[in-house]
Amino acid sequence: DAGITQSPRHKVTETGTPVTLRCHQTENHRYMYWYRQDPGHGLRLIHYSYGVKDTDKGEVSDGYSVSRSKTEDFLLTLESATSSQTSVYFCAISEEGTSSGANVLTFGAGSRLTVL
Amino acid sequence: DQQVKQNSPSLSVQEGRISILNCDYTNSMFDYFLWYKKYPAEGPTFLISISSIKDKNEDGRFTVFLNKSAKHLSLHIVPSQPGDSAVYFCAASGNDYKLSFGAGTTVTVRA
Numbered sequence: 001d002a003g004i005t006q007s008p009r010h011k012v013t014e015t016g017t018p019v020t021l022r023c024h025q026t027e028n029h030r031y032m033y034w035y036r037q038d039p040g041h042g043l044r045l046i047h048y049s050y051g052v053k054d055t056d057k058g059e060v061s062d063g064y065s066v067s068r069s070k071t072e073d074f075l076l077t078l079e080s081a082t083s084s085q086t087s088v089y090f091c092a093i094s095e096e097g098t099s100s101g102a103n104v105l106t107f108g109a110g111s112r113l114t115v116l
Numbered sequence: 117d118q119q120v121k122q123n124s125p126s127l128s129v130q131e132g133r134i135s136i137l138n139c140d141y142t143n144s145m146f147d148y149f150l151w152y153k154k155y156p157a158e159g160p161t162f163l164i165s166i167s168s169i170k171d172k173n174e175d176g177r178f179t180v181f182l183n184k185s186a187k188h189l190s191l192h193i194v195p196s197q198p199g200d201s202a203v204y205f206c207a208a209s210g211n212d213y214k215l216s217f218g219a220g221t222t223v224t225v226r227a
Binding site for chain 1: 118158162205207209215217219
């Protein structure tokens, strides 16, 4: 997966508990993203980062927070998990100035989270 | 409100025939469009992209067509092969380094 590692790959937790998902990259890319995938919705952006300590909200950021203290790590935290946050979470990375001009994201393998 | 729409949730095609996947968008500020392919239990992988200044881009069996006036793009796969069975996502971006995705189309290639 082009130097992207997500952990854990699977997690089952209970409503109200905190959960942290980790994304680690070895590509030294500037941009990192967290998406969630749900049936009928495709991939929706939760938060993204454009550098160390620089983050911004995506379209479905409520209930989530992120942190990026190092270029290689981007953490997604659910402070108090709810059943509506049961989903598959994908981390992605991208770099500036690709030859094609398009912002091509490279995705990790995903983290499946189940909130009971 | 979803800015990228894939209105066909599924497509079944015979091996060797053409697969045509469609995508519509609403944001006129989008300037790049991408297609991703996803197998079960894996992350999406990049397939092909097109800039808004072009109307066609080809890469082997995959061709993407863009109709800016209609805010519509399509992906043609010819010939379709069994390994093409997957979920295909259309995506679009402006100048803000974020991608907006459609809901996906599941393609099944029949032998």
